Amino acid sequence: MRIEQLEYVAAVTQHGSLRRAAEHLHMSQAALSEAISKLERELGVTLLDRRRSGARISEAGRGLLQHMIDVLDASERLEAAAGDHLASARTIRVGTVNAGTALVLLPAIQALRQSYPGTSVEVRALQQDEVQLGLAEGTLELGLVNQLSGDDVPPDLVGLELLQGRPVAVLPRGHSLIAKDQVSGDDLRSEQFIGMRSGYVMHRFAHRLFGSNLPRNWYTTDGAEMGKLMVAEGLGLTVLPDYSVAGDPLDRAGLIAFRPISGDHTVVRLTLQQRRNSRLPESVHALTTHLREAASEHTARNRASVI
Secondary structure (H helix, E strand, C coil): CCHHHHHHHHHHHCCCCCCHHHHHCCCCHHHHHHHHHHHHHHHCCCCCCCCCCCCEEEEHHHHHHHHHHHHHHHHHHHHHHHCCCHHHHHEEEEEEEEEECCCHHHHHHHHHHHHCCCCCEEEEEHHHHHHHHHHCCCCEEEEEEEEEEECCCCCCCCEEEEEEEEEEEEEECCCCHHCCEECHHHHHHHHCCCEECCCCCHHHHHHHHHHCCCCCCEEEECCCEEEEHHHHCCCCEEEEEECCCCCCCHHHCCCHHHHHHHECCCCCCEEEECCCCCCCCHHHHHHHHHHHHHHHHHHHHHHHCCC
16 A cells, blocks of 8 residues: 555546546546555455546445544654644635625635635535535545534534624615615515525525515526625525625625515524544644634624614
């Protein structure tokens, strides 16, 4: 067994196929496949499920993945202790849904640069189920997802609440509904509506809000950031968590506004998730701390702006 064989398995797990992993490692796909097959024969375990759609880590491989990561981390620490500081550099992979994360994630990454200048952060914009699958499979270290009341964290993951808020109606500058203290479902139903695509929490919330009587005119988009831009351009109204809108550059510039939804008491939470019982490097723990601090500061600013 060689260290590079473990790196090969980790690369296939991260990139989702032998071909993409081979390109990343600058080696032929045949050589990569043979190296992993040799490791499988040595261990007596099938580590990868090879399919036409790509290669994914097998159930048995998933059980061994954390041990492989531990060995790779130990190897990096040994090289760093021997004076190879480049070996201590690491990429932290964060999967995130759009709503509410930019105002928390970006300050946390900036803070991480000060304490871990050799560590980079790879941010992947995904849907909630994709984030949680990536965490379970080990292709992501951290995940940021929104949850509605009653949503559970998968049993193989643990979650930490960063932000808590309520869904609000998001309106363009100068819209007549801004004059109201609250906006009703009927108000939104009568307007051009911008909904999130299936797989997003706000897609589920919109269907709860409208029931079977959906808005007649409905645009669909991927993620909160594009939704807010479409609202700012006057293409319609949308619903998002209040923490995704308050303090947003479009909000500060007066291009969008938001109002509570009358009669609705839904709670939405931004949670930080990771694999249960995973042993993560210090840099990942540091990023977690910075995310908590950024979330606390974001909450404090919003409270101060209301008072």
